[in-house]
Amino acid sequence: MLNPQWLRSFATLAETGSFTRTAARLGLTQAAVSQHVSHLEDALGPLLVRRPRQIELTPAGRALLDYCAELEQADKRLQSRLTDAQADCGEVSLVTPGSIGLALYPVLLDLQQAHRGLVIRHRFAPDPEARDAVLNNTYELGLVTLRPDDPRLASEAFIEEPLELLVPAAAKADSWDDLAALGFIDHPDGQAMATRLLSRQFPANPGVRTLPRHGFVNQIGLILEPVARGFGFTVLPRHARLAFARPDAIRVIEGCAPVVDQLWLIYRAEWPLPARALRLVEHMRRACLQGGA
Known part of the structure; x- marks a missing residue:
């Protein structure tokens, strides 16, 4: 050299x-x-x-x-x-569940628009992939629904996210028979989410698997489209519903004890976050407190 x-x-x-x-x-x-x-x-x-x-x-x-x-x-x-001094430029990477990701993405774009030197890399992924992405240093920050017990990961409570029973706007869901008549719009986490919520809404129900399935969608932003068109009901985290472009076409069924997931912010515990990552976290927290996500 x-x-x-x-x-x-x-x-x-x-x-x-x-x-x-x-x-x-x-x-x-x-x-x-x-x-x-x-x-x-x-x-x-x-x-x-x-x-x-x-x-x-x-x-x-x-x-x-x-x-x-x-x-x-x-x-x-x-x-x-x-350097920790570069809060307004450089790349920041974040991996999140799809529901909160839908709500956060416009917030991330607002931050990038205000600070053109920032490059924000955002990916939707389930908990295991998000955890591995942070552990492998391919992403700096992650949001997960289960708090990891790996000592290499630091975790902080970030936001609560309730599950919701969602039906077409004109439909009723007063009984299990009503749900069976509507049919279930399934998704990758659909069976698990529906089981958790419906066991409280209808305690004696025979199980989600007994319901007719009228569709399956693996893209978080599209799951509510068949519900809005009257093809069935689904169960999703609240942020997926808040990000849906046609809220008047769907309805939330209230009336049961809530099922609420705590989302955890994770990052590597062995070294400090750079200033631009801290800025991103602060911006997301502020948006969530103000109802922007």
Whole structure:
């Protein structure tokens, strides 16, 4: 690897065009600057054409100057990634469940719009994938419904998210027979969520699996579409309903003891979060308190 001091002398010389000015700027002697350039030329071949009161870079010299610029940019990128001072630029990564993700995504866009230097990478994923993504350092932050017990992960209570029984706007759901007549719109977590909620709404029910299934959707943003069109009912976290574009076409059935999930913010416990990640967390918390998510 080329000596960084030699490269610094060469890049400054290319900028100033003078051994005297280069030595003065770097606090070196002219002999030291000349020696640094000679070492580089021994390794790379002729870099300069020396004329009275003027120097000119050879093609190899121009290539080396480009290399010096690339090293400087790489150093800046490294410093940006390592420093806590860069709250307004750099990449922040977040992995969340789909329901809260639907509500948070516009909030994330608001933050990125206000700070154009930020790049926010957001992915929807279930708990196991979110946990593994943070553990493997592919994502800095995660939201999960089950608090992890892995000592490598720090966790903080973030927000509560109730489950809701959702039916078409004109439908009734006063009994198990009403639900059976509607049919169930299933999704990847549908059976588990419906079992948890309906066991409180209808304690003596024969089980969700006995209900006719009128659809299955694996995209969180589309699950309520068949409900809005009257094809059946479903059970979802509240944030999925709040993010739905046609709230007048669906209805929440009230009247049972709530089933509420606590969402946990997770991140690696062994090192501090950078300032831009802390800014993102603060922005999300503020939006949730204000009802924006």
